[in-house]
Amino acid sequence: MTLDIRTTTNTDATSADPERTSVDEALAALLAAHDPATESAVEFRGNQYDAGLAWVHFPVGFGGLAVRPDLQKVVDQRLRAAGAPEPDPASFFLALAGPTIVTHGTDEQRRRFLRPMFTAEERWCQLFSEPGAGSDFAGLATKAVRDGDEWVVNGQKVWNTIAHLADWGMLVTRSNPEAPKHKGMTYFALDMRSPGVEVLPLRQITGEAEFNEVFLSDVRIPDANRIGAEGEGWRVSLTTLMNERNAIGGGGGTTPKRGSGPIAAAVQIWQQLPADRRTPAPLDRLMRLWVRAECQRLTNIRAGGNRKVGNPGPEGSVSKLAMAELNKDILELCVDLLGADGMVGYDYTFRRPASLSPEGIENGVGHAFLRVRANSIEGGTSEIMRNILGEQVLGLPGEPRVDKDVPWINVPRS
Ligand SMILES: Cc1cc2nc3c(=O)[nH]c(=O)nc-3n(C[C@H](O)[C@H](O)[C@H](O)COP(=O)(O)OP(=O)(O)OC[C@H]3O[C@@H](n4cnc5c(N)ncnc54)[C@H](O)[C@@H]3O)c2cc1C
Secondary structure: OOOOOOOOOOOOOOOOOHHHHHHHHHHHHHHHHOOOOOOOHHHHHHHHHHOOOOOOOOOEOOOEOOOOHHHHHHHHHHHHHOOOOOOOHHHOOHHHHHHHHHHHOOHHHHHHHHHHHHHOOOOEEEEOOEOOEOOOHHHOOOEEEEEOOEEEEEEEEEOOOOHHHOOEEEEEEEOOOOOEHHHOEEEEEEEOOOOOEEEEEEOOOOOEOOEEEEEEEEEEEEHHHEEOOOOEHHHHHHHHHHHHHHHHHOOOOOOOOOOOOHHHHHHHHHHHOOHHHOOHHHHHHHHHHHHHHHHHHHHHHHHHHHOOOOOOOOOHHHHHHHHHHHHHHHHHHHHHHHHHHHHOOOOOOOEOOOOOOOOOHHHOHHHHHHHHHHHHOOOOOHHHHHHHHHHHHOOOOOOOOOOOOOEHHHOOOO
16 A cells, blocks of 8 residues: 655644644643653654654654654754754664654555664665666666565675665565566565575775675565565555655755855865965855855755655755755865865775765765765666656657667567
């Protein structure tokens, strides 16, 4: 069953707002009973989930209060002010897996997966891309064959961020090779500790191996861990992908402060430059980027406020595209401003990080300059974002798709 997490919005500012009231009451009760400054992060986030304040637009009993999604910002701001810990960065994929499971999963799956995902007791990774299927992810080849109450899975996934830390993977497979590519896919929750799952590091331009390749050899998955119907994997995946674009583009998280993030690093470098290097041309570049960063921030806030359904639509691609290109331009300016200093003092030793940051700015400008190159690839490339925007938002003619109705098995591939 697919759950529609659409909710109604009260647009009349002068009338009572029962949804806001129920959030305020739940917040007051949570904070009266639990002190986020003294409870452990796992404990407090568990209590937050039980109070319906994990994802406020989710159904009651599954971490939500069935109210409109923009009220989550109210919750996050209040809890942060009360000293609640930031979510574990390595649990980034809860922003993708949570909405996918609540939308397409059974009640039993929601009960099993959502709470430990929110508390970060169980971390998730995304097993979508394959060596022969990235942008054209619907062309994937990892095979799933039904065997009684189980499925047997064989194949290879790649670029799987944080898979080395993950307890569960969002796995998409080819269950019917005779059907056209979008119709023969099935989606599973994969226990990453199952026999036959092998996770190997892949080193990135930054030196670290934030992502991995994952080999699946005769892995057995109970049918109870299938998310959505057999053959419906494409539709389920779209929920994951749209939430991913939103999460990477900054449309899904807490509201960042004005001038924060990568642009703050650029301003700081500028302020520390000797006077003779603070010339009009780089200042002009800095100011243009500052304006773009502020427009991006305000657009995200407005889009979040306007969103009336839990799952973002294709418009999430706007912020993903803008953010990817903006981050690259800002970090390029940072390195230019630093001059020769921008080329030294960088730690390139191989490491497998314990967390994840698409901007990487916490690790310094040298790291971030290299890390943000990936922003226009991960979660869908900038070219693919432009295609989606052209077709689904602007209504321009679609790309020719010659293999759309052809059985997957007959589509030529390398
Ligand atoms: C840092 C990072 C983290 C990632 N994490 C994950 C993860 O956790 N899980 C996961 O499953 N995947 C992950 N990915 C993979 C990512 O989703 C893919 O790299 C991406 O979708 C592109 O696929 P590809 O690399 O196969 O490139 P390709 O699809 O082969 O594309 C190559 C080039 O062709 C262009 N192109 C392709 N098709 C078109 C088209 N129709 N129109 C115009 N241009 C086109 C692309 O824009 C690109 O420039 C990650 C990638 C990176 C860089």
